[in-house]
Amino acid sequence: MNHYTRNDCEQLDQQDPLAAMRDAFAIPEGMIYLDGNSLGVRPKAAKERALQVIEQEWGTDLIKSWNTAGWFELPYKLGDKVAQIIGADAGEVVVTDSTGINLYKVLAAALTLTERKVIVMNGSNFPTDNYMAQGLLQQLGSDYEIRFAEHDNIMQAIDEDVAVVCLTHVHYKTGEVFDMAAVTAKAEQCGAISIWDLCHSAGAMDVQLNACNADFAVGCTYKYLNGGPGSPGFIFAAKRHHGKALQPLTGWWGHAAPFAFERDYRPAENIGQMLSGTQPILSLAVTEVGLDIFLQVDIKQIREKSQKLTQLFIDLMEQRCGQYGFTLVSPRDASIRGSQVSFNHEHGYPVMQAMISRDVVGDFRAPKNVRFGFTPLYISYVDVWDAVDRIVDIMETNLWQQPEFNQRGAVT
Amino acid sequence: MNHYTRNDCEQLDQQDPLAAMRDAFAIPEGMIYLDGNSLGVRPKAAKERALQVIEQEWGTDLIKSWNTAGWFELPYKLGDKVAQIIGADAGEVVVTDSTGINLYKVLAAALTLTERKVIVMNGSNFPTDNYMAQGLLQQLGSDYEIRFAEHDNIMQAIDEDVAVVCLTHVHYKTGEVFDMAAVTAKAEQCGAISIWDLCHSAGAMDVQLNACNADFAVGCTYKYLNGGPGSPGFIFAAKRHHGKALQPLTGWWGHAAPFAFERDYRPAENIGQMLSGTQPILSLAVTEVGLDIFLQVDIKQIREKSQKLTQLFIDLMEQRCGQYGFTLVSPRDASIRGSQVSFNHEHGYPVMQAMISRDVVGDFRAPKNVRFGFTPLYISYVDVWDAVDRIVDIMETNLWQQPEFNQRGAVT
Structure with missing residues (x-):
């Protein structure tokens, strides 16, 4: 374990090839924002793009913007940009709808490819994926089964009964990473289809979907990709499945000829079949601004800095806050640790509230998990030092014991 | 048929109780926008609201805006506002997702309430509803059947084999209105469930869902409700179905306790069960601005003005353009005519392109339908006069025959 000083952190920042990217983001004065794994900060250019949609595209050009501003093409255009960030090819990704709905689509599509009835999922995962699978399987009938497994026994859970292995690449609570290459290979070897949820990896991890031969993936754009609150999710379907694995939310945007207004559905034979209805253009257009920042950087550099930032935070917390009752939940091994x-x-809840009051913004996940996300594009090494500095002060002074920090809001 | 003059139209505007509402909208200089049935114009206040989300809520307050800016409550808050416009009660509507996905949800929910297998739909309807039903029924199995019917034989098509009657209240092409009270009563009498698609009626018609005892409804907010391009749709479920008719896109927003992060899905017992994943907040927040305008007016006055505007347009077109080959498709009887x-x-395509070049903006639906929407909040009687005046000139001078007007874009 290295013993760092603030001066060391300043030097790390000076050598950081990504340091200049911070200027692309509007970071509130004085705030150390360690919650980019929940909602990424705003790219400065998002304001201009929103105004362009509001004033010019919607306000002045109105209906013709579907053509002139390329609204109809946005899911594909943004999808091609996401593809570059997650190791996919152009034409394999669309940006659309919510992650959960997208998961429903790809899981339903995958199940049309197989007679098997077992889906392997991670029971402790952020539960919306489980919920969506449960909703689908209840529709499809009682002979389906979800085989829940945790990290240690995922590989054993995959056998020749398994239809689909559906996992979140980076665990939302612990930050632990599944080995995408190994799990996908095991699935393939057993004749199972793989679906990856990239919510906590797109924009933070060096994801290589095609190199792993993954079948499907979904993810969100509002965390590490800085697309804005609730910005639309994405769907990846490997090209070999196009025209074959069809999803059931068959709206007109997924039709082979949407403007022919035919009575009956005819699926598009490309990734467009993963689309359903009309997209929320304002949110979608602003999402592109966050993606464009990623196209200027090397995702491998992001992953490298992410590992250094999380390691620095762990080291400093253990050196300087070791006596205050924090127990590390995330992996010590940086190679299997996501960007959190x-x-x-x-006393996780009041401790986090006290941190937020001192402008160290992480979040809390019941019952006692305090979670800190590290977004390499706008978090510096000095930020990590200063965050720990403030946490030390909060713990030394017992600030977190003040009653105001134990009042819970509706959304924790 | 009245023979109007422009002066008559000016007088109608002076007596119009809704005339002042036009000030709430940013209408491009010189444009007579008769396409509010496709994309409503921008409320002026939309810009300020978008900036508030971008700068303050996302930019400065970041993750805490889920609580402080009420992001998590938006689907319900906006739903309660939509409820007032469509004759529903508070707590019966949420604003979320796309209309098509919402149709899938309510149709799937409705089918869980019955053993019957026949769905009555309108084959010439805007096809996304048909497509969504086809996608769902394919999932559910081969014993389901869609019984397509047109206006004249809808009532006969409803019998005691019918599970669900799923109709769009106002036809997208002709503007013809189904009698919601009569059809819903017939459905109820036969033991069938009713679903109404209100895309072309919410904000333009005096819809009274609960007075008709309707079961479910969906609709969009970007046409007459001026929510912005692709702004989220809405779902109505009558209170008697809450906790019973469950939709299968079971994401965490529809869970009884979303922040308990339980492994298994437990449905919310209120309208919240119709929600799935995280909403596109920027688009959703801006949608509220359009809804707020409607809460200042009486929907009966809107319907009354709408009927007068469409009648004036028909009369003037037949008086002044009778010789130019326009054949009325919409009903002559204003009581069964929507707001278009x-x-x-x-030569519908080049004729419409020529109109657009002269700032009379309607739209074209293949093969030969020219469509004009009349939005009572921002269209005046003089606008109708002036629109026809320009159309007369286009037809007299054969402007539409210029080759430039016959070049088709990707989206017509």
């Missing part, structure tokens, strides 16, 4: 660090703390 | 007027014209 989680600790359990007996 | 459609004509067939042999």
Whole structure:
């Protein structure tokens, strides 16, 4: 374990090839924002893009913007940009709808490719994927089964009964990473289809879907990709499945000829079949601004800096806050750690509220998980130092014991 | 048929109780926008609201805006506003997702309430509803059947084999209105469930869902409700179905306790069960601005003005353009005509392009339908006069025959 000083952190920032990217983001004065794994900060250019949609495209050009501003093409155009970030090819990704609905689509599509009835999922995952699978399987009938497994026994859970292995690449609570290459290879070897949820990896991890021969993936754009609150999700379907694995939310945007207004559905034979209805253009257009930032950088550099930032945070927390009851939940091994660090703390809720009051913004996940996300494009090494500095002060002074920090809002 | 002058139209505007509402909208200088049935114009206040989300809520307050800016409550808050416009009660509507996906949800939910297998739909309807039903029924199995019917034989098509009657209230091409009270009563009498698509009626018609005892409805907010391009759709489920008719896109927003992060899905017992994943907040927040305008007016006054505007347009077109080959497609009887007027014209495409070049903006639906929407909040009687005046000139001078007007874009 290295013993760092603030001066060391300043030097790391000076050598950081990504340091200049921070200027692309509007970071509130004084705030150390370690919650980009929940909602990424706003790219400065998002304001201009929103105004362009509001004033010119909607306000002045109105209906013709479907052509002149390329609204109809946005899901494909943005999809091609996401593809570059997750190791997919152009024409394999669309940006559309919510992650959960997208998961429903690809899981339903995958199940049309196989007679098998078992889906392997991670029971402790962020539960919306489980919920969506449960909703689908209830529709499809009682002979389907979800085989829940945790990290240690995922590989054993995959056998020749398995139809689909559907996992979130990076765990939302612990930040632990599944080995995408190994799991996908095991699935393939057993004749199972793989679906990856990239919510906590797109924009933070060096994801290589095609190199792993993954079948499908979904993810969100509002975390590490800085697309804005609730910005639309994405769907990846490997080209070999186009025209074959069809999803059931068969709206007109997924029709082979949407403007022919035919009575009956005819699926598009490309990734467009994953689309359903009309997209929320304002949110979608602004999403592109975040993606464009990623096209200027090397995702491998992001992953490298992410590992250094999380390692620095763990080291400093253990050196300087070791006596205050934080227990590391995230992996110590940086190679299987996503871009977040989680600790359990007996008084996690008020501790996090006190941190937020001192402008160290992470979040809390019941029952006692305090979670810190590290977004390499706008978090510096000095930020990590200063965050720990403030946490030390909060713990030393018992600030978190003030009653105001134990009042829970509706959304924690 | 009255023979109007422009002066008569000016007088109608002076007596119009809705005339002042036009000030709430940013209408491009010189444009007579008769396409509010496709994309409503921008409320002026939309710009300020978008900037508030971009700068303050996302930019500065970031993750805490889920609580402080009420993001999590938006689907319900906006739903309660839509409810007032469509004759529903508070707590019966949420604003979320696309209309097509919402149709899938309510149709799937409705089918869980019955053993019957026949769905009555309108084959010439805007086809996305048909497509969505086809996608769902293919999932559910081969014993389901869609019984397509047109206006004249809808009532006969509803019998005691019918599970669900799923109709669009106002026809997208002709503007013809189904009698919601009569059809819903017939469905109820036969033991069938009713679903109404209100895309072309919400904000233009005096819709009274609960007075008709309708079961479910969906609709969009970007046409007459001026929510912005692709702004989220809405779902109505009558209170008697809450906790019983469950939709299968079971994401965490529809869970009884979304922040408990339980492994298994437990449906919310209120309208929240119709929600799935995270909403596109920027688009959703801006949608509220359009809804707020409607809460200042009486929907009966809107319907009354709408009927007068469409009648004036028909009368003027027949008086002044009778010799130019326009054949009225919309009903002559204002009581069964929505807020649009459609004509067939042999050269509909270039004729509409020529109109647009002269700032009379309607739209074209293949093969030969020219469509004009009348939005009572921002269209005046003088606008109708002036629109026809320009159309007369286009036809007299054969402007539409210029080759430039016959070049078709990707999206017509």
